[in-house]
Amino acid sequence: MEFRYLGNSGLKISEITYGNWLTHGSQVENEVASACVHAALDHGISTFDTADVYANTKAETVLGEALKGQRRESLEIFTKVYWPTGPGGKNDTGLSRKHIMESINGSLERLQTDYVDLYQAHRFDTETPLEETMQAFADIVRAGKALYIGVSEWTAEQIRQGVALSKELGFQLISSQPQYSMLYRVIEDEVVPTSAELGLSQIVWSPMAQGVLSGKYLPGEAPQEGTRAADKNVGGNMGDFLTEPVLQAVQKLRPIAQDAGLSMPQLAIAWVLQNDNVAAALVGASRPEQIEDNVKASGVKLDPAIMTRIDEALGDVVQRDPALTAARAPQKRVC
Template structure:
């Protein structure tokens, strides 16, 4: 397993990290989830990412159980706060001091640990002063409940403002967690240059575009049984935007490129994200242990410039690059 620094910080993490969004506590039964985490550990993954909102807190509980008994200092455990949890009352979401302070304690209890290595703002909160949010995060760090802080799906100007406050408060804002893959490149024009300047690293999610970049979905064919597209608990809604004929046709053109590189299409997709020097780690999920084994083989792969160019040519016309696509919801968009 390749090990990389998280941004310009001294924290070292595995280039492939394991995430349990849409799986643990929801799509995947607990025994299978535990087996996937065990396989991740066996493959050298040390970095594990979750969030309190995943399966309405159940994912944190499953991950905590799966990592129980492991040497804590040998793991990097990340979680997040923002989205509604519990009954979803008016203070059960957002980045207010109240919600952050209550949420970190709940996450630590479920994860079975005294601290998380990285505590992330899962979205930007338009209804709470940024100063209040950053001061609360600073207090979480000073209390020893988190070692570093980060953000997820924040725009470049939001990241810059938060970083300035973090410097004033003397707390380490070290990461950004955006969606990033061959098809979704909205961070490249603004977020990545800003983060490179500020020493912030990307921990990217959905490197295989919900499974579309594996090539298992084809035009005119029903989705494979048990795939993300057949998951009625949320997975099917997330993947729907990629299941378009033009996208699926273009994705199939990646197969000879992967073959030439000696990789599966999934490995090619994960390796592609890791070619970006601002990417510290790519988050992979799994419903079966063998998927973990397949994905970790992307670590340390160096794609030739010709392969990178061929990928761009194959996907030309279906790549999303609009920086404006990075945005966080407002209260009315969450609750209607």
């Protein structure tokens, strides 16, 4: 496993980071989830990413139990705040001071730790003054409950505003967590250059485009039972990636992966790690053996000819419009 600095900080994280969105507390049994976490540790992953909203706080609880007994100083534990949790009351969401302060305490209790290494704004809150949000984050850092602060799915302009305020308040934003993959490159034109300028790096989610880049979804065939796309609760969010043109283009990647000596998932993960502004690729797992395959993407350097062949294979099915970050963000709180 190789490690990279997170933003303009001294914090090093594993370039393949274990994330438990959609798995812990929901899709897989707790024993399997714990086995996946231990497989990640066994293969050199030291960084773990979760959020209070995942399985309505259960994912944090499962991760905390799975990491019990590990040397805390050897781990980097990340979580997030914004989306509704608990009963979803009027103040159980957003980035108000009230919700942030209550959420960090709940997350620390569930994760069984005194602090998180990175606390992230899971989305931008249009209904709370940014000054209020940044002041709350500053106070959490000063209280030692979080060592660093990051954001997720913020636009370049929102990142710029957040960085300016954080500097005034005596701390800095060091990371952005956006969706990024061969098929979804909307951060490249604005978010990445702005982040590089301001000292943030990316922790990217869905590097395998929610599993589509694994090649397991075939053109003209219904998703196999037991896959994410076949799950009615989550498959509906994959519509952009399950079109015939996309599935046909993805199959063209198979010989490219073979020529590179990689599996399809390894190629997808290695591809995002070629971007100098990416500190880590988030991977999840429903089986320990998936971790064993994914970690082999660490340290892989793709030849420029391979990168060109990937672009040619995917052609115009790649989504690149930077406006999609704002367009897909919540315009107001859910509750």
